Amino acid sequence: MKxxxxxxxxxxxxxxxxxxxxxxxxxxxxxLARSHRLFGQEVFYLLGNDENASKVARVxxxxxxxxxxxxxxxxxxxxxxxxxxxxxxxxxxxxxxxNNHWPGAILMWQKxxxxxxxxxxxxxxxxxxxxxxFKTEKDLVDGKCPDHDKEPExxxxxxxxxxLSAYTERIKALIEKNELLIxxxxxxxxxxxxxxxxxxxxxxxRPTEKVMGWGVPVPxxxxxxxxxWCDALVSYLSTIGFGRDEALFKKFWPADVHIIGKDILRFxxxxxxxxxxxxxxxxxxxxxVHGMITSGGRKMSKSIGNVIDPIKLVEEYNxxxxxxxxxxxxxxxxxxxVTEESFKAAYNAxxxxxxxxxxxRILKMAETNLSEPVEIPADTIPEEFKxxxxxxxxxxxxxxxxxxxxxLDERIQLTQPFKLVKEQPEAGKVIIRELVVDLYSIAxxxxxxxxxxxxxxxxxxxxxxxxxxxxxxRKY
Ligand code: MSP
Numbered sequence: 001m002k003x004x005x006x007x008x009x010x011x012x013x014x015x016x017x018x019x020x021x022x023x024x025x026x027x028x029x030x031x032l033a034r035s036h037r038l039f040g041q042e043v044f045y046l047l048g049n050d051e052n053a054s055k056v057a058r059v060x061x062x063x064x065x066x067x068x069x070x071x072x073x074x075x076x077x078x079x080x081x082x083x084x085x086x087x088x089x090x091x092x093x094x095x096x097x098x099n100n101h102w103p104g105a106i107l108m109w110q111k112x113x114x115x116x117x118x119x120x121x122x123x124x125x126x127x128x129x130x131x132x133x134f135k136t137e138k139d140l141v142d143g144k145c146p147d148h149d150k151e152p153e154x155x156x157x158x159x160x161x162x163x164l165s166a167y168t169e170r171i172k173a174l175i176e177k178n179e180l181l182i183x184x185x186x187x188x189x190x191x192x193x194x195x196x197x198x199x200x201x202x203x204x205x206r207p208t209e210k211v212m213g214w215g216v217p218v219p220x221x222x223x224x225x226x227x228x229w230c231d232a233l234v235s236y237l238s239t240i241g242f243g244r245d246e247a248l249f250k251k252f253w254p255a256d257v258h259i260i261g262k263d264i265l266r267f268x269x270x271x272x273x274x275x276x277x278x279x280x281x282x283x284x285x286x287x288x289v290h291g292m293i294t295s296g297g298r299k300m301s302k303s304i305g306n307v308i309d310p311i312k313l314v315e316e317y318n319x320x321x322x323x324x325x326x327x328x329x330x331x332x333x334x335x336x337x338v339t340e341e342s343f344k345a346a347y348n349a350x351x352x353x354x355x356x357x358x359x360x361r362i363l364k365m366a367e368t369n370l371s372e373p374v375e376i377p378a379d380t381i382p383e384e385f386k387x388x389x390x391x392x393x394x395x396x397x398x399x400x401x402x403x404x405x406x407x408l409d410e411r412i413q414l415t416q417p418f419k420l421v422k423e424q425p426e427a428g429k430v431i432i433r434e435l436v437v438d439l440y441s442i443a444x445x446x447x448x449x450x451x452x453x454x455x456x457x458x459x460x461x462x463x464x465x466x467x468x469x470x471x472x473x474r475k476y
Contacts, residue, residue, distance in 0.1 A: 023085060030448075121160075
């Protein structure tokens with residue numbers, strides 16, 4: 001039986017269209033999912049939409065649609081987006097899905113209730129709809145949420161509270177022992193510092209009428225719907241069968257990794273482990289936290305005019321170029337910058353030149369001088385590459401591929417097989433065959449990153465052909 005590998009990315013709020021930040025986390029997750037498939041594991045890769053947010057209902061109603069019509073339409077659009085980026089996911093969760101998601105959300109609620117983790121309290125607080133979370137005065141800058149530059153709404157209501165504070169010490173111990181591994185170290189330290197100060201109880205439901213009746217109803221109390229983060233986090237369980245298909249759930253839970261952005265670390269390394277502990281479920285093994293994408297050093301924003309549309313780049317270049325840029329030119333552990341200039345420069349240097357060039361040179365020599373295709377050994381993927389990807393080192397794994405591309409270039413310069421083969425045909429052919437085998441290994445390593453290019457190169461090698469046109473045309 002194949003070893004299971006369960007990977008999730010955050011489920012996105014569908015109130016607005018997807019942008020470069022979403023493209024980034026999705027490409028990163030897809031590369032990891034494809035890597036584990038390549039290494040022979042049975043992968044389940046989850047993505048989807050976080051639909052039960054009040055901001056989603058507000059936008060829908062403003063556009064004259066019911067929330068359900070709107071989220072279904074957004075889902076269709078997002079699926080097209082993923083297709084254009086070459087994303088191969090196993091499930092697309094919609095949290096408005098009453099058959100597949102709600103049973104899990106309801107079961108989690110019941111488990112929290114049974115464990116004494118929930119309590120009804122009356123509450124006064126400040127709520128930021130952008131974050132979909134309550135804020136304290138110390139979270140605000142000049143009375144506004146710093147992430148959304150908006151004053152939060154004052155809310156007075158009765159709701160259920162999740163007694164998260166009680167789990168602070170257990171969560172801290174699990175993170176300290178790396179039983180819940182937070183990657184990278186800087187984020188691990190950040191969350192440990194937060195846990196040091198102690199977690200606060202969180203409001204876990206909203207009055208039904210205040211959220212336009214939109215959300216998962218609290219079992220046994222129709223006056224309340226679940227807090228959106230409560231049901232959203234449970235999508236990681238419900239999609240693999242929690243509350244619905246025990247065998248599937250057992251197969252894939254605990255998750256091998258949740259991929260998230262640094263802005264939602266608290267929810268994933270605070271609230272989520274608290275919920276799982278309360279419900280008596282195992283914690284995910286790893287939380288991988290990436291940085292934010294900026295453009296020209298600034299947050300992308302329509303008013304600054306520095307928004308770069310990932311689909312526009314796919315249309316001008318192709319999806320492989322976008323995947324390359326996001327995986328190789330951006331460090332997953334820090335904020336990363338993309339501008340049209342840096343994109344073009346990286347494309348020309350490393351795809352049109354680097355990779356494209358080496359493929360043409362080697363396959364031209366092979367086609368001209370070898371009478372039949374080169375025999376390829378079974379597994380040509382280096383262990384080092386597997387280790388890097390097993391440790392979520394996407395950028396370093398891509399660096400390794402391009403180091404190998406440079407090494408091939410150097411070898412061609414040094415040995416000049418195109419000349420040698422004229423003077424000493426057999427010695428020349430030996431080198432050309434070795435170059436083809438190394439190129440095949442590069443093609444295999446490219447599979448998770450540039451899946452189409454990988455197949456193209458492998459096919460050319462198997463047919464002993466050179467590309468009819470450059471794999472990546474130079475851009476001017
Ligand atoms: N719905 C919640 C997640 C629930 S998971 C159970 C959410 N959605 S979101 O649509 O606002 O953001 C989803 C992800 O996109 C987050 O991981 C966030 O970090 C990421 N990004 C949003 N803008 C980004 C950048 N500019 N750069 C990189 N990632 C960014 O939060």
